Structures are given as C-alpha cells and as structure tokens.
Amino acid sequence: MFYSIKAAAMATGVSASRLRTWERRYGIPLPGRSSSGRRRFEQHDLNIIRRMSVLIDSGMPASHAAKAVHAEGNGEAPVPVTPERAHPLVDLFVQKAGRFDQGWLVRIVRDSVYSTGWAPTMERIVFPALRRLNREWGEARSTMAHVQFAHELMRNELAAELAKLETPDQAASSVMLACAQDDQYDIATLALALLLRLGDLRVLYLGRSIPAPDLVEAARQIKPQAICLVGTRRASPGGMNRTARALVRSKLPVQLFVGGSVLTRRDAPEIPGIHLPQSLTAAAERIAASLAQG
Numbered sequence: 001m002f003y004s005i006k007a008a009a010m011a012t013g014v015s016a017s018r019l020r021t022w023e024r025r026y027g028i029p030l031p032g033r034s035s036s037g038r039r040r041f042e043q044h045d046l047n048i049i050r051r052m053s054v055l056i057d058s059g060m061p062a063s064h065a066a067k068a069v070h071a072e073g074n075g076e077a078p079v080p081v082t083p084e085r086a087h088p089l090v091d092l093f094v095q096k097a098g099r100f101d102q103g104w105l106v107r108i109v110r111d112s113v114y115s116t117g118w119a120p121t122m123e124r125i126v127f128p129a130l131r132r133l134n135r136e137w138g139e140a141r142s143t144m145a146h147v148q149f150a151h152e153l154m155r156n157e158l159a160a161e162l163a164k165l166e167t168p169d170q171a172a173s174s175v176m177l178a179c180a181q182d183d184q185y186d187i188a189t190l191a192l193a194l195l196l197r198l199g200d201l202r203v204l205y206l207g208r209s210i211p212a213p214d215l216v217e218a219a220r221q222i223k224p225q226a227i228c229l230v231g232t233r234r235a236s237p238g239g240m241n242r243t244a245r246a247l248v249r250s251k252l253p254v255q256l257f258v259g260g261s262v263l264t265r266r267d268a269p270e271i272p273g274i275h276l277p278q279s280l281t282a283a284a285e286r287i288a289a290s291l292a293q294g
Contacts, residue, residue: 002032003041012049013144015182018236019049026066028052047140054138057131057233061266086128093129097150098142105153118161118198119281122191126154130187151187158190162205165197173291174202176224178210180231180240180262188260188280189230195284201291212246219252225291226255229273231262241271248272255290259283 008031009016022028029045048069055065089108096104112121133150136142177193179186186208193205204222206215219227227247231240240262247256259276262268274290276283 003046005031005039005041008039008041008046008049011046011144012053013147013184013234014049014053015234015236017182017239022049022052022062022066026063026070028066028069050138050140053234054135056265057134057138063266086132087124089125090129090132093125093150094132094136097129097133097146100146100149102149102153105150106157109154109157118191118194119284122187123280126187130154151185154187155190158187158194162190162194162197162203168197168200168202170202172200172202173226174204174222174224175226175228175287175291176204176206176219176222177228177230178206178215179208180229180235180260181209181212181243182239183231183235183262184208185232185234186230188232189228191280192228192230192259192283195280196287199284199288201288212243215243216246216250216252219247219250219254224254226257226287227252228257228259228276228287230258230260233261233265235260235262237262237265237268237271241269244272257283257287257290 003011005016005019008014009019014022019029023030029041029048031039031041031045034040051072052062052065052069055068056062060068089112093105093108096108109121109126112125116124130147130150133142133147137144137147175196177189177196179189190205193203197203204224206218210218215227229240229244229247231237240258244256244258247254256273257276258271258273259278261278263271263275264278274286276286
C-alpha cells in the first residue's frame with residue numbers, strides 16, 4: 001500500500017512540511033516516487049518517521065535522531081530512550097488507555113485533581129503518560145487510536161472544568177491563547193488556560209491551527225492585555241516564529257508570551273516574545289505576575 005505525503009502526515013502525526021524538511025536535510029525517509037514525481041510512502045517509511053519522531057520527543061536533536069535512525073536501518077542496536085522517573089499512576093493511566101477504559105482514566109484524573117490539584121495532576125501524571133503513549137505508538141506497541149483516545153479524553157476533562165468556572169469580572173486582565181499554527185496537540189494550552197482562569201484572569205482560547213493573519217485580526221478585535229502562543233515538540237518552530245513575528249509587526253499593545261516544548265528543540269529559531277518556563281505552574285505564575293505589573 002502506498003501513501004501520499006498528506007496521508008503519511010495524517011498517519012504519523014508529523015506535518016507534511018516537516019517530512020519534506022527531514023527528507024531534504026537528513027534523507028529520512030526516502031520514499032519512492034510515482035511516474036509524475038509524487039512521493040509514495042510505504043509502511044516501512046511510516047515506521048521510520050515514527051521512530052524519528054519518538055527520538056526527537058525524548059529530547060534528542062533532530063540531526064542526532066536522524067543518525068540514530070540511519071544506524072538502526074544498517075542493523076545496529078536501537079538507540080534506547082531513557083525512561084523518565086514516573087509517578088506510580090502513570091503506569092496505570094497508560095495501561096487503562098491501552099484498553100480504552102474511559103471510566104478508569106477519568107477516575108485517575110479526578111481523584112488526583114481532588115487530592116493535589118490540576119497542575120500537579122497534569123505535570124506528574126497526564127503529560128508523562130501521554131508522552132509514553134506516544135513513544136509506544138512510535139515503537140509500534142500501541143496505535144494512534146490509543147494516543148488520540150487519551151488526548152481527547154483529557155481535552156474533554158479540561159474543557160468541562162473550564163466550563164464550570166464563572167466568568168471573571170470585566171475589569172480582570174485578559175489573555176488570548178492559541179496553539180502554534182500547525183500543532184494539533186493542545187492539551188498543554190488548555191491546561192494553561194485552566195490555570196489562568198483559576199487565577200481569576202479572563203481567558204479566550206482560540207484552539208488549534210489558527211493562521212497567523214487570522215490570529216492577528218482576532219487580537220485586533222478582542223484587544224487582550226496578553227497573547228500566549230504554545231507549541232509542543234511536534235509543532236514547526238518556523239511556523240511559530242512566523243506567527244509570533246506577525247504579532248510583533250502588528251504593533252498591537254499587548255504582551256506576547258511564547259511557551260511549550262517546541263522552544264527546547266535545537267532547530268528552534270529565536271522566537272520573539274516573553275519565553276515561558278516549561279513548568280505549567282511557573283508559566284501561569286509568570287503570565288499573571290507580568291500582567292499585574294502592567
């Protein structure tokens with residue numbers, strides 16, 4: 001079976017633009033071509049893409065990940081991904097996600113939130129569990145269905161919690177949040193939105209894949225005190241950089257914050273804006289403190 005570049009991107013979660021970049025820079029993957037010159041990806045190409053993605057998500061620079069994938073293709077031992085020290089409930093979360101057990105996942109999350117709060121639950125249990133599920137998918141030990149199931153369940157939990165909260169007073173500072181333009185994983189952005197709302201800020205979350213011109217136009221209409229762009233390691237640093245620079249060029253009177261694991265990638269350019277710490281709690285505190293200072 002052959003896949004177009006669009007189908008390969010959908011099957012692996014790696015954008016078509018990044019696939020072209022990997023092919024050009026690292027020779028990964030090297031799909032065949034049709035008589036008209038179109039890329040034709042096969043299953044082994046998808047496996048290579050997933051393995052490359054797993055290594056990058058573990059913190060490895062893209063150039064090193066490419067060398068490791070090439071080495072594995074030449075029969076050398078696979079490069080191990082160092083396991084993170086996990087909260088005991090991470091194992092249970094991953095196990096229940098592997099069984100599509102919605103009831104158990106909801107119970108794990110809600111019990112943890114009740115005892116420790118949202119920020120510790122996300123940082124100690126949910127984020128590590130989602131990263132592990134993603135690695136297992138890349139290693140063909142789970143499927144994209146398991147990954148998406150867990151992500152959508154957490155999106156629903158966060159959205160439901162946001163819906164419960166009363167709208168802050170109009171005098172409260174407002175923050176507009178959006179994901180990086182090509183980032184489909186918005187759990188961190190939603191979690192940050194929730195923490196900011198719990199801190200009595202007015203929050204408007206625009207969602208995933210908002211084109212830069214539309215984001216600028218929304219900011220002109222909404223007139224927030226701050227704009228926050230968040231991207232995961234799967235986001236394109238170049239795309240996030242272009243969006244941030246478009247906001248800067250707009251000369252809107254707002255504070256611009258940028259955050260997320262995309263900033264830790266070695267190929268990330270110097271993205272303009274106030275760079276947020278990786279900790280969810282610290283990021284929310286940084287935004288709130290900066291707004292309080294005016």
